[in-house]
Amino acid sequence: MYKIAVIPGDGIGKEVMEATLHVLEALDVDFEYKFADAGDEYAEKTGVALPQETIDIVKDTQACLFGAAGESAADVIVKMRQELDLYVNLRPVKSYPGTNSLFDNLDFVIVRENTEGLYIGLEEYTEEGAIAKRVITRKASERICRFAFEYAKKTGRSKVTAVHKANVLKKTDGLFKEIFYKVAEDYPETGLDDRYVDATAMFFVTRPDMFDVIVTTNLFGDILSDEGAGLVGGLGLIPSANIGEKQGLFEPVHGSAPGHAGKGTANPSAMILSAVMMLDYLEENEQARRLENALVEVLNDGKVVTRDLGGQSSTMEMAREVRRKLEE
Numbered sequence: 001m002y003k004i005a006v007i008p009g010d011g012i013g014k015e016v017m018e019a020t021l022h023v024l025e026a027l028d029v030d031f032e033y034k035f036a037d038a039g040d041e042y043a044e045k046t047g048v049a050l051p052q053e054t055i056d057i058v059k060d061t062q063a064c065l066f067g068a069a070g071e072s073a074a075d076v077i078v079k080m081r082q083e084l085d086l087y088v089n090l091r092p093v094k095s096y097p098g099t100n101s102l103f104d105n106l107d108f109v110i111v112r113e114n115t116e117g118l119y120i121g122l123e124e125y126t127e128e129g130a131i132a133k134r135v136i137t138r139k140a141s142e143r144i145c146r147f148a149f150e151y152a153k154k155t156g157r158s159k160v161t162a163v164h165k166a167n168v169l170k171k172t173d174g175l176f177k178e179i180f181y182k183v184a185e186d187y188p189e190t191g192l193d194d195r196y197v198d199a200t201a202m203f204f205v206t207r208p209d210m211f212d213v214i215v216t217t218n219l220f221g222d223i224l225s226d227e228g229a230g231l232v233g234g235l236g237l238i239p240s241a242n243i244g245e246k247q248g249l250f251e252p253v254h255g256s257a258p259g260h261a262g263k264g265t266a267n268p269s270a271m272i273l274s275a276v277m278m279l280d281y282l283e284e285n286e287q288a289r290r291l292e293n294a295l296v297e298v299l300n301d302g303k304v305v306t307r308d309l310g311g312q313s314s315t316m317e318m319a320r321e322v323r324r325k326l327e328e
C-alpha cells in the first residue's frame, strides 16, 4: 500500500487526473490517496494558491501526482520544488506510435538540475542595465550527477552525457564538468561523454539517437527538455518527474489549458505517463510497463484517442479504453 498525494489543481488538471486514477485502479498495486488543494481556484476561495496543509500532506506521502495549476503555477509548482527540495527534474524524450513524433524509436532522458544555476533569481539592475547571477555549487552538481549515473545503472542505460558550456562559462560550467567526471569514477561500467549545449541543441534535431541519459544545469535543461518535447510531438504526451531525497512529484509538462477545460477534450496521456514514472520511482516496474504498454496499444490503434491525436474521443473515453486493455 502506497500513500500518494493527489493534487488535481486547475482546468484540465482535474480531468486528466480523474482519467489517470481511473486507469490506476486496474493495476495490481494498492494506493491510499490523500487529496490536496492548490492552484487558481483554491486561491480565489482562500487567497493562497498553495496552503501549508498541502505541503504537509505531500511530505507525509511517498509520492505525489500533480495535475496542473493555472496562473498560480509558479507559486505552486516552483514553491513545491523548493519546499520539498525536489532537486531533479526528469524528462523522458520517448517517441510513441500514433503520435506526430519527428523520429521513431527515440528513447532518452534529460536529468535537469532543478534548484540553482541561472534560475536562483539573483538579478539586479545596474547603471548599465541588469545582471543575473549563475550559482553552481559542488553539492548540487555532485548530487545531480550522481542521480544521473544511479538512474542509468538502475534502468540499464549505457551512457551519461554531461551538457555544459565550459569553454565560455569556465568557472561555473568548468566546475560542473569537473564534478561530473569525478562522480563518474564511481560508475566505471557506465559509458560517458560531455558536449557543449549549443552542439547538443543541433544534435537533438540531426542525430537524437546518440543520447541515452543527459545531465545538465537548470537553464540548459529547461530549454533542452522543451526541445525534446518538440521532437516527440505535443504537450498532451509529455510527462515529467520532480525528485528529491524523500519524495517524488509527477506531473504532465502541460498546464491547465483553459481552452480545453470542462470540454473533455484533453489528452490524458501525459498524466498517465507521469503515473508510469511514479510507478517506476516506487520500483513497481512491472506495473509501470503494463500501464505504459496499455497506453501504447491505444495510441497504436488510433481509434479511441483524443482530437490532438487525430481522434474523436473524450478524455474519459480514452482512459476507459486504456483500462479495458489493462483488464483484457
Ligand code: NAI
Residues within 6 Å of the ligand: 012, 016, 067, 068, 069, 070, 071, 072, 073, 077, 235, 236, 237, 251, 252, 253, 254, 255, 256, 257, 258, 259, 260, 265, 266, 267, 268, 270, 308
Ligand atoms: P498549456 O500547456 O496549458 O496549454 C498550451 C496548449 O497546449 C493548449 O492550448 C492546448 O492546445 C495544448 N495542450 C496542452 N495540454 C494538452 C492536453 N492534455 N491535451 C490536448 N492539448 C493540450 O499552456 P499555456 O496555455 O501556456 O498555459 C495555460 C495555463 O497553465 C497558464 O495559466 C499557465 O500559467 C499554466 N501552466 C501551468 C503549468 C503547471 O502547472 N505545471 C505548466 C505550464 C503552464
Ligand code: MG
Residues within 6 Å of the ligand: 222, 226
Ligand atoms: Mg520550461
